Structure formats: structure tokens, C-alpha cells
Amino acid sequence: MPFPLTHDDPHHIGPYRLIARLGSGGMGTVYLARSAGGRTVALKTMHAAIASDTTCRTRFRLESDAARVIGGLHGAEVVDADPRAETPWLATEYVLGPPLDEAVRLAGPLPEPSVRALGAALCGALGQLHGSDVVHRDLKPSNIMITAYGPKV
Template sequence: MLFPLTHDDPVRIGRYRLVARLGGGGMGTVYLGRTPGGGTLAIKTVHARYAAQPDFRARFRLEIDAARVIGGRHGAQVIDADPFADLPWMATEYLIGPPLDQAVALAGPLPEPAVRALGTALCAALTQLHNSHVVHRDLKPSNILLTATGPKIIDFGIARAIGDTHLTRTGATAGTPAYMSPEQATGHEHTSAGDIFALAGVLTYAATGHPPFGTGQPADLLYRVRFTEPDLTGLPPA
């Protein structure tokens, strides 16, 4: 969905003209942009208050690196970026397709062949990411777009290098509670195994229409992740 620019939005970033907002959150904003030749792309910026923080700039550089690793086959191809600008930004191809959570909410659980195809594509994407020594840390249905050329993983905002704990405070919990691993839910190091745990949750959601640990307040979800078994009701037999 497109939203008009506000008076606080820039009209140009780098050599690209901004024409609309695609979305935003506490950390930054994503815009629809045009290249000098008229092409369409998505441009992500970070809010000025975070741009002044060295640790946040380091996170954004890693997000760019992770997006480049995934590339256009499994994600949005990075076209241009400037993590050192006063307002750091990244331009990627503009992907068209609903997020997995919206698709399931509108049409119900995916057919079994579609779930298998989704799993195959996501396994290939995570293999590519992990082979480059990067973990996603926030794989969830809203971060997966269903495009005409296959599922695409987006939003590497809390990705980090495997074994690098510098960018995560001790005891801090980064991610989405409904799809966290027990280790991530307790603030321990998130390894590639945590991404696989999240993948299982995503595929369970795609096949059944509900998250494996239900819905509710973050504290309740974190408790269920740590101490209860996932709800696999409706999952097709193996």
C-alpha cells in the first residue's frame, strides 16, 4: 500500500526521487523511489536519531551486507546504498506480492504443495545466508513476500554475523516472540539453528493458519516458547 509523502519526508535521496511512502516503523521509513531513468525501487532510510549512534550504523551496514548475500534470487536485489550518509539509506528492487501473513489471513492456509515449495525456497535462502556466516534472527511470515518469481525474504534489520555478540546487549531479546527459539527467548546467542527453528514456525503457520505458540502478549509467548510444546493442530501428516 502506498501513502503520500509528508512535509517531514525528503524528496530525494542520493540520485533517486521519492514519490510515496511504502511503510515505516520505530527505526526507519521505506519509500517508493524513481531512478533517473524512470525505474521503480524501494528505498529504506533510518531515523536521524539512530543515525547518530555508531552501533546502529553498524547494524545497518550488516543489514545491507545480508541483503546483498541473499540477492535477487531469494530477496530484494540491492541496487545502491550509502550507510555513511548523514541519513543512511539502502535502495533495492521493488518487490510486488503480499506478505505471507496477509496471504494466509485472506485466503487461509496454503495447500500442501505450496507449503513444500515455500519450505524448499526458504531452506535455500537460509543456506545461502548461513554459508556467509550471517543469521537472520527475525524470520516470520510478515518478512516473507510471495512474488511471481517465488518467496522472497526481506528485512534484515536485526541480522548479524554468526558468533558476533557485540551488537546485542547481554540478556537482550531481539526478534518476534511468536517465532523465536527458546535460546533467543532467553537472550542467549542466536545461531543458525535459531533460524531453522523460526523456519519450522513459519511453515507451521503457512500450513495451519496459526502460529505454533499461539498469539497474545509478548511475555506469554516467550513463556510458551520456553516451556510448552508447539500446537501442531491441522498440520498435514508427514
């Protein structure tokens, strides 16, 4: 669910115009953004306070690499990224659908066949990541988007 930008949010990051906030966590903020050509993306940035920390920057770069590995089948397709920018950022396709935790909160427990299908799709996603020597360190229901085409990590 998008939230309005705050007074201290930038108006642009890289070539993208920020439209709204999608969320914020320990490492950064995710924005709804639009390219000059009109493509809507989810744009993740690092918090300025940690952008100068080499370890955090490396972790962000590895997350960008992992997103490219998982690709559009099991995750959001990477559109663009600049992990070396003053404020590192990653732009992915905007995935339309609720996070798993919100879907369950709104509609109740999933039926058993849906849980089995969800589990199989998540195993496929994690198998693809692990096969590329990438470990997803933040897999939780709020990071699993439920889409018309299946779950995306």
C-alpha cells in the same frame, strides 16, 4: 501497499525521488522511489534519531551486506546503497507481491504443497545467508514477499 508521503518526509534521498511510503519500523522507513532513469526501487532509510548511533549504523551496514549476499534469487536485488550517508539508505528492486501474512489473511491458509515449496525456498535462502555467516534477525511472515517467482526474504 503504498501510503502517501508525510509532511516531514524528504523529497529525495541520494539520487532517488521518493514517491510513497511502503512501511516504517523501529530502525527506519521504507519508501517507494524512482531513479532519474525511471527505475522503481524500494528505498530503506534509518530514522534520523538513531542515525548518529554507531551501533545502529553498523547494524544497518551489515543489513545492506546481507541483502547483497542473499541476492535476487531469494531476496530483493540491491541496486544502490550509501550506509555512510548522513541518513543511511539502501535501494533494492521493488518486489511486487504481498507479504506472506497478508496473503494468508486475504486468501486463507496455503495448500500443503505450497507450504512445502515455501518452506524449501526459505531454507535455501537461510542456508545461503548462514553459509555467508549472516543471521537474519527479523524473519517473520510480514518480511517474506510472495512473488510470481517464489518467496523473497
